[in-house]
Amino acid sequence: MTKHLRVIVGLALRNLQRHLRRTLLTASAMIAGSMLLIFSLSLGDGTHESWIDSGVRMGSGHVTVESPAFRTTQNIDARLSTAARQVAELALQNPLLSGDVSAVSSRMMVTGLASSAAGARPVKIMGVDPRSEAAFTTLNAQVVEGRYLEPDDRLAAFVGKQLVDSLDLRLGSRLVLNAQDVDNDIGGQLVRVVGIFQSGVPEIDQSLVHIPLSTAGEFLGSRDDVTTIGVLLNDSAAVPRVAQALRQALADPVAAGQVTVLNWREAMPELAAAVALDDFGNYLVFGILFIIIGFGIVNTVLMSVLHRHREFGVLQALGLTPGETGAVVLVEGLVMTAVSGLVGVALGLLCTWHFFGEGLDFTNLMGEEMTFSGVVIDPVIIPLFRVTRVVHVLLFILSIGAVSSVYPAIRAASIDVPTAMKFER
Amino acid sequence: MTSTQAGPWRQIGWRNLGRHPKRTAITAIGLGVGYFAVVFLVGWSSGLMAQMVENGTGLVSGQIEIHDTDYRPDRSLYDTIGGREGADISAIIRTIASDPAVVAAAPRLYAGGLISSGNSTSAGMLMGIDPSLELDLTRFLDDLVEGRIVEPGRNELLVGDELARQLGAGVGDEVVLVAPGADGSMGNDLFTIAGIFHSGLAFIDSRYGVLPLDTLQTLIVMDTGRIHEVAVSTADPWIATEAAGRLTAALGPMDLDIEVAPWTELRPEMVEYVALGESFYFLIIAIVFGIAMFGVANTMLMGTYERRREFAVMLALGTSPRHIVLTVVYEAIALGAVSLVAGFVVTLPVMVWWHNAPPDLGWLYGEVTVMGALIRPSLRVEYDVAVWIWSSVALLLTALLAALYPAARAARVPPADALSGL
Numbered sequence: 001m002t003k004h005l006r007v008i009v010g011l012a013l014r015n016l017q018r019h020l021r022r023t024l025l026t027a028s029a030m031i032a033g034s035m036l037l038i039f040s041l042s043l044g045d046g047t048h049e050s051w052i053d054s055g056v057r058m059g060s061g062h063v064t065v066e067s068p069a070f071r072t073t074q075n076i077d078a079r080l081s082t083a084a085r086q087v088a089e090l091a092l093q094n095p096l097l098s099g100d101v102s103a104v105s106s107r108m109m110v111t112g113l114a115s116s117a118a119g120a121r122p123v124k125i126m127g128v129d130p131r132s133e134a135a136f137t138t139l140n141a142q143v144v145e146g147r148y149l150e151p152d153d154r155l156a157a158f159v160g161k162q163l164v165d166s167l168d169l170r171l172g173s174r175l176v177l178n179a180q181d182v183d184n185d186i187g188g189q190l191v192r193v194v195g196i197f198q199s200g201v202p203e204i205d206q207s208l209v210h211i212p213l214s215t216a217g218e219f220l221g222s223r224d225d226v227t228t229i230g231v232l233l234n235d236s237a238a239v240p241r242v243a244q245a246l247r248q249a250l251a252d253p254v255a256a257g258q259v260t261v262l263n264w265r266e267a268m269p270e271l272a273a274a275v276a277l278d279d280f281g282n283y284l285v286f287g288i289l290f291i292i293i294g295f296g297i298v299n300t301v302l303m304s305v306l307h308r309h310r311e312f313g314v315l316q317a318l319g320l321t322p323g324e325t326g327a328v329v330l331v332e333g334l335v336m337t338a339v340s341g342l343v344g345v346a347l348g349l350l351c352t353w354h355f356f357g358e359g360l361d362f363t364n365l366m367g368e369e370m371t372f373s374g375v376v377i378d379p380v381i382i383p384l385f386r387v388t389r390v391v392h393v394l395l396f397i398l399s400i401g402a403v404s405s406v407y408p409a410i411r412a413a414s415i416d417v418p419t420a421m422k423f424e425r
Numbered sequence: 426m427t428s429t430q431a432g433p434w435r436q437i438g439w440r441n442l443g444r445h446p447k448r449t450a451i452t453a454i455g456l457g458v459g460y461f462a463v464v465f466l467v468g469w470s471s472g473l474m475a476q477m478v479e480n481g482t483g484l485v486s487g488q489i490e491i492h493d494t495d496y497r498p499d500r501s502l503y504d505t506i507g508g509r510e511g512a513d514i515s516a517i518i519r520t521i522a523s524d525p526a527v528v529a530a531a532p533r534l535y536a537g538g539l540i541s542s543g544n545s546t547s548a549g550m551l552m553g554i555d556p557s558l559e560l561d562l563t564r565f566l567d568d569l570v571e572g573r574i575v576e577p578g579r580n581e582l583l584v585g586d587e588l589a590r591q592l593g594a595g596v597g598d599e600v601v602l603v604a605p606g607a608d609g610s611m612g613n614d615l616f617t618i619a620g621i622f623h624s625g626l627a628f629i630d631s632r633y634g635v636l637p638l639d640t641l642q643t644l645i646v647m648d649t650g651r652i653h654e655v656a657v658s659t660a661d662p663w664i665a666t667e668a669a670g671r672l673t674a675a676l677g678p679m680d681l682d683i684e685v686a687p688w689t690e691l692r693p694e695m696v697e698y699v700a701l702g703e704s705f706y707f708l709i710i711a712i713v714f715g716i717a718m719f720g721v722a723n724t725m726l727m728g729t730y731e732r733r734r735e736f737a738v739m740l741a742l743g744t745s746p747r748h749i750v751l752t753v754v755y756e757a758i759a760l761g762a763v764s765l766v767a768g769f770v771v772t773l774p775v776m777v778w779w780h781n782a783p784p785d786l787g788w789l790y791g792e793v794t795v796m797g798a799l800i801r802p803s804l805r806v807e808y809d810v811a812v813w814i815w816s817s818v819a820l821l822l823t824a825l826l827a828a829l830y831p832a833a834r835a836a837r838v839p840p841a842d843a844l845s846g847l
Binding site: 021022025026028029032033036072073074075077111112113114115118119120121122123162165166168178179180184186202203207269270272273274276277280281284285288289291292293295296298299300302303370371372373374 | 447448451452454455458459462466469470498499500501502503536537538539541544545546547548549550590591593603604605627628631632694697698709712713715716717719720722723724726727786789790791792793794795796797800802
């Protein structure tokens with residue numbers, strides 16, 4: 001077959017040129033399809049990256065170090081040992097990892113009750129180091145009144161808007177936090193509201209209270225201990241690398257079942273499901289679109305085969321094998337899809353970045369704040385470019401071209417030479 | 426033009442489809458897939474929306490909630506219906522239940538408290554319910570993971586599976602509830618876990634304790650007439666707004682300071698989300714058929730190119746170019762009609778199947794929440810008659826538009842050249 005490769009490719013190319021209008025029409029469907037594909041995948045990836053980013057900032061980071069028991073019991077007894085915490089924090093300062101890491105926050109998280117004269121509400125009490133948490137969370141940017149915690153704060157609390165309303169609090173008001181302490185008694189602590197935030201996620205605005213880690217350590221008797229180390233990365237693509245490095249550094253306590261390293265998909269299955277659902281929807285749309293395009297290609301290539309019965313008869317009479325005749329058709333389909341795929345992807349990337357590089361603003365459409373799996377959806381979508389995506393798209397388009405040329409190629413290969421040459425048409 | 430004159434062009438167009446059955450079939454499949462795609466995608470999307478609204482309104486809350494006017498948004502312990510004196514709850518429930526749209530109505534009381542079991546303590550939201558009424562209303566207590574529903578008058582409690590795990594407690598275990606009472610005291614008492622529920626919403630499953638209304642009233646020192654909320658469910662979420670209007674009027678004579686709020690008012694973001702989703706339906710139709718149009722145009726173009734001689738003969742015999750255009754356009758419309766029938770025949774059973782027995786997608790993604798409403802992984806679809814009709818129109822339009830350029834070319838075939846040249 002290689003012997004006639006030049007002939008095959010030459011014939012295929014010439015035939016595409018000969019029916020330029022037909023080629024262009026089929027190609028334009030492919031080009032439009034790949035433009036749409038690259039455009040919406042870039043936007044989709046950008047959307048997911050922003051969900052993941054805001055999800056992990058609200059939650060426990062791209063990578064989370066905690067005790068395996070903590071996930072099920074949320075109990076203060078399942079806190080990290082001082083040694084494990086030191087090892088993990090040291091490993092994250094390693095120059096090999098520190099490039100990927102954008103923030104680390106060690107937190108003491110317990111569920112408790114917040115009460116004021118107006119009532120009581122179940123809350124998630126989070127003891128944090130004000131300085132490192134400020135780099136981690138987005139809540140300090142969502143202050144509606146007052147300020148975020150500061151390093152010198154002692155009996156201070158940073159509280160969600162809905163909780164403030166339901167307990168009838170205001171800046172400077174006092175509230176009592178009750179929670180189980182290390183001795184399994186109920187500890188109580190009076191704190192003052194120094195800041196009020198509104199994240200837009202009802203569950204968080206109703207129930208999250210940040211207090212300084214030192215205050216939490218005092219009233220819970222846990223001193224400097226934490227339950228969770230959250231690690232925020234610059235790019236979600238670095239998650240496996242960082243998680244792996246942490247697992248290695250913590251190999252002993254992990255093996256002993258004292259510590260576990262989770263990625264955000266494990267720590268926030270709901271968010272992972274949201275991303276998967278959205279991806280599935282996108283893939284479905286594109287699967288269908290390209291099936292339609294595929295039928296168009298089948299039709300074009302098949303018609304061109306039927307018209308060239310005589311030509312194929314002559315080619316085979318001159319010594320091309322049936323397989324090589326089929327290859328002419330296949331190459332025709334592949335060249336057309338490859339070229340239009342490349343053009344489409346290039347145009348798609350160009351359009352996406354020229355028009356929407358700054359982000360596509362859906363603010364007018366969305367209006368109210370929308371949440372998806374506990375994440376507030378940012379109405380401005382910034383497209384995300386990934387080389388692997390482009391490669392995926394090109395491979396996908398090529399395989400569509402290949403699949404839809406197979407049947408016409410078989411037809412071309414299986415003609416009866418004498419009959420094909422006998423008649424004028 | 427009379428019907429006899431109209432005949433031949435239509436027939437020529439129709440007959441030409443049969444002359445290339447394979448080509449016709451492939452083009453028709455392309456269009457049919459497009460039809461299926463649009464109807465299915467829109468159906469799935471409305472299925473997700475419908476689930477969001479159903480679960481957002483029917484799983485824990487109702488489609489309508491009735492509160493004291495001061496209750497929202499603070500949800501303070503003291504803002505009970507009818508103020509501090511309370512109200513005649515059974516009379517309210519009777520009035521509400523007499524509305525034809527109402528399926529069920531149930532009273533509720535809420536209080537924050539601590540739940541302790543052995544060495545573990547967790548904070549929880551205590552929800553006091555009337556078990557028999559509540560079961561008709563909400564769905565999250567219908568299928569308990571374990572145990573049974575609470576009975577009025579007893580110190581019994583239902584907890585979410587997540588909370589049970591955090592407490593390390595199971596059915597039959599005793600827990601201590603501590604909750605600040607309405608009189609400023611700290612109420613506490615021993616309760617037995619009667620059952621464990623799973624709603625799928627982490628917030629509910631990890632925080633909520635459900636106990637009989639009268640027991641909770643005793644715990645937090647409230648009179649029997651005091652409740653925070655009457656939750657009402659309607660047969661269909663979309664009639665809730667009207668029903669709420671009627672209920673406001675019906676409850677008016679009781680002279681209570683209350684507000685009757687349908688979910689559309691309680692969760693405006695959900696209404697917006699549905700509207701946002703619907704605005705994308707036309708985009709889907711446009712994209713799918715826009716792409717399909719290339720395929721049809723190509724086929725028609727090839728078809729007319731092949732028939733240059735035929736058109737030349739027709740023109741030479743005195744057919745006007747307008748009628749040539751007509752035959753090509755008729756062919757396209759016939760092709761569209763065939764595709765539509767084929768698409769419909771395939772789409773209908775699949776949609777009926779997926780509506781009634783949606784395939785599970787749990788292998789692909791887990792449960793998600795949209796606007797805090799639970800959505801389970803399934804391919805459940807809804808029928809939307811308007812979309813079926815719009816897609817049909819779009820399909821025929823696609824075929825028609827795709828035929829215009831080939832038709833124009835066919836009409837401009839120069840008879841002499843075409844007849845002599847080939």
